[in-house]
Amino acid sequence: MLNGRFNDSDFTCISGSGRSVVDYICVPYEDTESILDFKIMSMSDLIAEIGYVPEKIPDHSLLYCDIHVPMCDAKYNEKSDHAFNQRRKYKVSDIPNDFLKTEEIASKVHETIRNIENSMRITKDVQNAYDNFQSLIICEMNNRLPSINYSNGNMKQKKSLYKPYWNETLSRQWDQACIAxxxxxxxxxxxxxxxxxxxxxxxxxxxxxxxxxxxxxxxQQEERQKLEDKLTPRINVTFGDR
Known part of the structure; x- marks a missing residue:
């Protein structure tokens, strides 16, 4: 059981009825060395971090852990942190008509399909087959599709996850509830x-x-009224024409 192994012994259920530890993460004993970290995050902390207030706030906390997967080390070591964070964005609305249709790429597609079939038949390695096909598509996208340039300040602002009716009163009361x-x-x-x-x-x-x-x-009442105000003139015009 991971609860209590990483100096994180917080409660996993917090409600008006009380607080308790009723949620656990259990792993085989021989795999405990692969667990790097374990955290318990209460709903109030989670809501404060992601900035989203659900319709009904759950009583149970979020349990999560970091797992070390050795087979992924080589792939991650090939990529620098900068390259990982600066992923290229493509203008998919401007795809050429001959995308994936040239003789060269068609030959590579057929070759990749044969490699995938052989890989699936011999080693049954689904992930390797997917990686081969993904590499082919990414290569073609890099060569043929224009990328989005964010250097001119065109990056869209992150959409707020708070409710559209969120205001200072709600924010202040939520802070007071979290403090309590x-x-x-x-x-x-x-x-x-x-x-x-x-x-x-x-x-x-x-x-x-x-x-x-x-x-x-x-x-909701204000939005409903706005919709009715927009529809009323159209209804009047329709009946007037008759």
């Missing part, structure tokens, strides 16, 4: 003090859920 949760989880005081902090956390979380539903309903 951390105080409760890290409390080392008496049972009465822990009970008080738990009640404070439950109150802050319920307050967030309440105002979240409020602003969601308001946003």
């Amino acid at each position: 949760e951390k105080k409760w989880l890290k409390s080392k005081g008496s049972n009465s003090a822990k009970r008080y902090l738990k009640e404070a956390f439950c109150a802050e979380r319920k307050a967030f859920d309440r105002i979240n539903r409020k602003f969601k309903r308001r946003y």
Whole structure:
């Protein structure tokens, strides 16, 4: 069991009813040396990191681990960190009509297909067969497709994952709920003090859920009204023509 092996003994379930460890990751004992790290991330920390608030916040935390896979070392060592992070982007809307249709590339396609068939028949190595085909396509894309230039500041801004009705009130209440949760989880005081902090956390979380539903309903009503306002003139014109 990975829980507790990496100085990460946080609770895996946090709710108004209490806190507990009910989720685990178990691996064969002989594979424990391949586990590099293990983390437990609460929903409040996860939401704060990715910037997305779901309709209903789960009680269970996220468990994840880093696994060392020796067979992948050679492939990753061939690529520098810079090349890995700077992947080329292609203008797929501007594909030439003869893409993958020239005699040279057609010959390579048939050769690759034969190699894939042989690889599948002899070694049954699906990954190697896929890598061969992928290399062929990438080579043709590098030679034939134009790439997107981000040097002129054309890179699109990252889309916000927050709800469209997210505002300062929700953000402030969410921060208060997260602070109350951390105080409760890290409390080392008496049972009465822990009970008080738990009640404070439950109150802050319920307050967030309440105002979240409020602003969601308001946003939906406004969007529905906008749609009705757009459709009303068209309906009037249609009946007027009749």
